[in-house]
Amino acid sequence: MKKVVMMLAFAGFGFGAIAQDATVKNGIKMYYYKKYKSAESVLAPLAEKDPLANYYLGLSYLEEGNLQQAQAIFGKYPEDLANMSGMVRFAFANKDIARGNAMAKELAAKAKKKDWMPQKYAADAITYTEGGDINQAIAWYKDAIAKNSGDKSELQIGLGDAMRKISGGGGEAMNNYEAVIEKDKTNSLAFSRIGDLWYDARNYQSALDNYGRAKEADVNNPLPYKALSNAYSRSGKYKQALQNLQEYLSHSDNTFEDQLEYTRALYQAQSYCDAATQAQKLLQGQPDPTRVNELTGILGFSQINCGDSLAALNNLRKYFAVQDPAKILPGAYIEYGKLFLKLDMTDSAGHYYMKGISGDTARNKTDVYRDVAEAFKAKKNYCKSAEWYSNLVKANPDAQAADYVWRVIMYYYCKDLGNGMIAANEFEAKHGATQPSAYYWQGRVASAIDSEATTGGAIPYYQKWLEKVGPNYEKKNDLKSAYEYMMYYYFNTKDKENLKLYKEKILAIDPNSRSVKEIEELEKQVNAKPRSSGK
Numbered sequence: 269m270k271k272v273v274m275m276l277a278f279a280g281f282g283f284g285a286i287a288q289d290a291t292v293k294n295g296i297k298m299y300y301y302k303k304y305k306s307a308e309s310v311l312a313p314l315a316e317k318d319p320l321a322n323y324y325l326g327l328s329y330l331e332e333g334n335l336q337q338a339q340a341i342f343g344k345y346p347e348d349l350a351n352m353s354g355m356v357r358f359a360f361a362n363k364d365i366a367r368g369n370a371m372a373k374e375l376a377a378k379a380k381k382k383d384w385m386p387q388k389y390a391a392d393a394i395t396y397t398e399g400g401d402i403n404q405a406i407a408w409y410k411d412a413i414a415k416n417s418g419d420k421s422e423l424q425i426g427l428g429d430a431m432r433k434i435s436g437g438g439g440e441a442m443n444n445y446e447a448v449i450e451k452d453k454t455n456s457l458a459f460s461r462i463g464d465l466w467y468d469a470r471n472y473q474s475a476l477d478n479y480g481r482a483k484e485a486d487v488n489n490p491l492p493y494k495a496l497s498n499a500y501s502r503s504g505k506y507k508q509a510l511q512n513l514q515e516y517l518s519h520s521d522n523t524f525e526d527q528l529e530y531t532r533a534l535y536q537a538q539s540y541c542d543a544a545t546q547a548q549k550l551l552q553g554q555p556d557p558t559r560v561n562e563l564t565g566i567l568g569f570s571q572i573n574c575g576d577s578l579a580a581l582n583n584l585r586k587y588f589a590v591q592d593p594a595k596i597l598p599g600a601y602i603e604y605g606k607l608f609l610k611l612d613m614t615d616s617a618g619h620y621y622m623k624g625i626s627g628d629t630a631r632n633k634t635d636v637y638r639d640v641a642e643a644f645k646a647k648k649n650y651c652k653s654a655e656w657y658s659n660l661v662k663a664n665p666d667a668q669a670a671d672y673v674w675r676v677i678m679y680y681y682c683k684d685l686g687n688g689m690i691a692a693n694e695f696e697a698k699h700g701a702t703q704p705s706a707y708y709w710q711g712r713v714a715s716a717i718d719s720e721a722t723t724g725g726a727i728p729y730y731q732k733w734l735e736k737v738g739p740n741y742e743k744k745n746d747l748k749s750a751y752e753y754m755m756y757y758y759f760n761t762k763d764k765e766n767l768k769l770y771k772e773k774i775l776a777i778d779p780n781s782r783s784v785k786e787i788e789e790l791e792k793q794v795n796a797k798p799r800s801s802g803k
Contacts, residue, residue, distance in 0.1 A: 296324050445465070657671060
């Protein structure tokens with residue numbers, strides 16, 4: 269009976285050890301997935317009896333910036349290789365570079381013959397901190413890989429990560445990550461690293477493909493979702509970036525930093541009202557002035573597009589008053605200008621638009637000029653809109669025909685007919701071969717200049733336009749406008765034949781034309797015989 273009891277006792281101990289080992293592995297996985305809070309909750313109860321659990325618990329604290337707490341954790345196992353490596357990391361994190369390098373060498377020197385673990389831990393300490401001798405770490409990884417006859421995946425990922433820290437090391441890093449997935453198609457971390465390499469190379473499609481494989485390998489790994497979000501964001505696909513970030517949040521620890529990233533993503537995806545709500549939530553009780561200012565900026569810029577212009581102005585005044593000018597992007601000034609335009613503060617709008625333009629080092633500013641011109645157009649400030657379209661075509665003479673024509677139209681509605689004619693002539697010179705409307709707008713501006721239709725200045729332009737579009741042109745109002753000018757001109761010059769011709773053309777479009785009726789009334793007055801005096 270005693271023997272059976274002893275066997276059961278040993279069996280129970282074995283199952284407990286296996287269960288603890290599985291729990292430790294889960295905690296370590298949380299660490300590698302950057303779920304530091306989750307890792308801490310899993311590893312803390314195990315750290316008193318398990319040096320490896322203790323080591324990864326210390327690493328989690330270190331990643332969160334809790335240096336002194338991490339040092340105390342590592343110090344519990346002063347003779348354990350992993351925790352010795354933790355103390356090396358603490359030295360580097362504490363900016364004690366010379367001591368960190370010396371401690372790393374002491375640790376690596378503990379490796380004897382086929383013993384590779386001390387080298388692995390020493391190399392890790394350098395690779396995943398800053399300031400150490402990365403070339404020495406690479407040499408230790410390679411020696412450890414040569415000695416290790418078993419699973420090399422952790423070493424190969426470490427070597428790949430170290431190679432990425434040196435110039436031109438990307439190719440060898442890729443080789444090591446690919447060596448891992450050749451043997452283990454479920455290694456989500458290796459696929460994530462390959463995605464990172466492609467992302468750094470700005471090959472976003474390959475990055476997206478490998479992040480997708482990382483998701484398939486382990487759907488609970490949050491890193492691919494975050495990386496996918498970054499890749500989509502870099503590609504300008506902000507809706508997809510937001511979707512992947514939302515997936516990331518469902519798998520991550522959902523820290524303040526995660527929530528801040530989510531707020532940024534909402535704004536980029538133009539979910540402005542949601543971004544404003546999220547920013548207000550994160551601002552509550554936020555002690556960090558830098559974070560307060562960033563969130564105030566996001567809140568203000570979101571409110572511009574969420575129907576609260578006065579609140580936006582209040583928040584953005586706070587933001588611009590505190591933010592380092594070197595960190596303000598030109599686009600922020602453009603958005604600020606748009607806010608002032610909404611509030612009909614056109615002088616301030618123009619000031620910030622120009623500030624944004626002058627700070628934009630992009631070679632082609634066409635889109636920015638166009639946005640500003642269209643913003644003034646929407647406010648029916650046609651003179652300012654014309655001015656910005658002029659800036660556009662002067663900065664980019666090869667601008668599209670639509671920019672040239674809107675420049676003319678804005679001058680026309682602004683009643684600046686002199687500049688309107690210059691703009692129309694430049695439109696015709698640049699795009700007349702393919703855009704018949706260039707001749708139409710020359711005629712339209714010329715007819716406005718000759719508002720009494722006495723000089724016939726618009727006729728040559730209208731005739732060129734009519735030759736190109738023909739009498740069946742679909743925009744009948746444009747035809748009617750040209751015909752009316754001609755009708756009035758021929759009435760004034762007493763050219764009855766052409767007068768009759770253009771009256772008929774107008775009536776074919778509009779049988780109840782008021783302009784024709786007006787001319788006919790004038791004709792009656794001209795042809796009326798003087799009344800007899802009765803004498």
